[in-house]
Amino acid sequence: MYIFVDTANTDEIREAASWGIVSGVTTNPSLIAKEGRDFKTVVKEITGIVDGSISAEVMADDAEGMIAEGRELAAIHPNITIKIPMTEEGLKAVHVLSKEDIKTNVTLIFSAAQALLAARAGASYVSPFVGRLDDIGNEGLRVIEDIVTIFALHEIGTKIIAASIRTPMHVLDCARAGADIATVPFGVLKKMFRHPLTDQGIAQFKKDWEDAGLK
Ligand code: E4P
Numbered sequence: 001m002y003i004f005v006d007t008a009n010t011d012e013i014r015e016a017a018s019w020g021i022v023s024g025v026t027t028n029p030s031l032i033a034k035e036g037r038d039f040k041t042v043v044k045e046i047t048g049i050v051d052g053s054i055s056a057e058v059m060a061d062d063a064e065g066m067i068a069e070g071r072e073l074a075a076i077h078p079n080i081t082i083k084i085p086m087t088e089e090g091l092k093a094v095h096v097l098s099k100e101d102i103k104t105n106v107t108l109i110f111s112a113a114q115a116l117l118a119a120r121a122g123a124s125y126v127s128p129f130v131g132r133l134d135d136i137g138n139e140g141l142r143v144i145e146d147i148v149t150i151f152a153l154h155e156i157g158t159k160i161i162a163a164s165i166r167t168p169m170h171v172l173d174c175a176r177a178g179a180d181i182a183t184v185p186f187g188v189l190k191k192m193f194r195h196p197l198t199d200q201g202i203a204q205f206k207k208d209w210e211d212a213g214l215k
Contacts, residue, residue, distance in 0.1 A: 001175040004053070004161065004183040008032045008042055012186040013049050019189075024052035026127070026163065026183040028083065028107070029059065040076060047077035053125070055105045057083035063092035074102045081105045081124060086114050091121040098122030105161065112146035119151065119158035127183070129164035130174065140164070141173050148178035168192045 004024040005016045008031040016022045043056045058069040070082040081103040084090040094104045105125035106118035115126045130140030162174035162182040168191050174182045
């Protein structure tokens, strides 16, 4: 499973990219708004940091508007993936943009049925939201498992991005379930590094080295 970083903060993206683990970036309107910077400037900057899919979301409600925004964003850099919400208008836009070889990521997916429709419309990626389903007492992971099963059974090439990841366990569960990618917030990536036995081990190695008078 590949790891994308789920943030519009370019310092976080730079830091995560320096660890060598980042294959792409996802942003959304809330993440962009949090940065208080110009949308296109941020997206362009990200393309200079990570050589992989960079999702940038359209804001129009109608297909025509989404297609226009999608073409404009795609012109910024070949790695831009157009993030489009899971609506009828959204899928119309996916259908048109995919024929123009513009990559699309259908977002706000909460069921396997939605994922199947998005894939058939030509989506390059689907983004099922694990955490938001858990938040309302559903099992987000079950949706990932269903989509993985259905896409494998019908040889659907659309990639599954497990989104709305809240914990390191979410990442592992999605990897076990067979998601192609997990898009992970910076804070969760940092938590994935930590293990008390690693810290203890480092401290012990240092102590033994120093006690033996080694340089
Ligand atoms: C990514 O594509 C989504 O926009 C993001 O993972 C949503 O996460 P949230 O539910 O924590 O806002």
